[in-house]
Amino acid sequence: MSRVGAVILAAGLSTRMGRFKPLVPLAGKPLFHYAAETALAAGLSPVVLVGGHRMRELAASAAPFGARIEIAENPAYRTGMASSLRTGIAALADRTDAALVFLADQPLVPRAVVDALLREYVRSRGEGVRIVRPAYSGAPGHPVLFDAGLYAAFETLGGDEGGRSILVRHRSALRVVPFGDAAWGLDADTPEGLAELEARLAREEGGPGPG
Template sequence: MPRIGAIVLAAGLSRRMGEAKQFLPLQGKPLFRHSVERAIANDLSPVLLVGGERTEELRRLTSDLPEVEVLDNREYATGMASSLRVGIAAASGRVDAVLVFLADQPYVPDEVVQALIRTYEDSRAEGTKIVRAFYAGIAGHPVLFDAALMEELCLVTGDQGGKDVIVKYKTHMKTVSFDTASWNLDVDTPDDYRRIQEIDPRLHQK
């Protein structure tokens, strides 16, 4: 069985929200905890949580989760890619693949995580390097990257995360499709936050 870890990106500046969205309460816990707990529930290891300006607060709010390693991205203001680089560097040499989660996408269910892992396990011998979820036809997270791509992922820049690597290796990518668009919702604005609070949480427990 391949060793698969998780990277949860939680260092964003939340400019459109006006406050640190990863700490907003949702279903009785900070927003970022939903992604972290999905990683733990699916036995991913290590679980690497990448913070920025408020890394110490992330540590405090995960002190009850010994599985979680909180990493400090001092270059968080340069964009998502810097957090991805920090997580990839910490995972390098420890895993065969990583699943990259977003801290502001709380409704990804176990069903998605398990489907991505199964697809990777079934096709890695054929050369699959990336497995990506699509929700009602829209690309989303988490995204699985094979360890063979880590060197290139450590070179990404800007606010696009691993997008360039995904494009480069699209012929080595498998996609897994789901019909539930709400699983792909993220929280960027106050309107997003209001809308996501109205969703029945049982929808992401299928």
């Protein structure tokens, strides 16, 4: 089995939310805990939490996970998501064959999604697939799996583009795995988005959990 790690992006300023998103409570726990729990439940290792803004508070909130989560500080977080991606990938590059990139503000992604992406990666890597991405009711989503052969491409990213340019340049190596539940792709980017997530959890017994 390939060594697959996780990068959880939690370094931004959360300007649209008005509060620091990773630490916003949802059903009794900080928002980023959902992604962390899902990554750990799926057996990903290492799990790297990339922080920047309010770094001390983020690290304190991650303390209950102990050594199961590594924290990487991105001092250039104000420049955009690309710097956080570079930081996270660099933190696990020499220890993994692939990495799944999670967003800290998407708490409803279940372990079943991660497991399906891993299966597809293992199954299709021999066919040249190097990126595996979920689609929720047709909409591209996260987490996105990148093979280690693409890690060097992250070094050239800039600004707030995220990994879009890598996806475009390597579209022939991309495999999309479809899922029917659009809610799995919901994020807490705004207060309205958070309210929608809270309503969704209120309708589900026990919340999304890690799997």
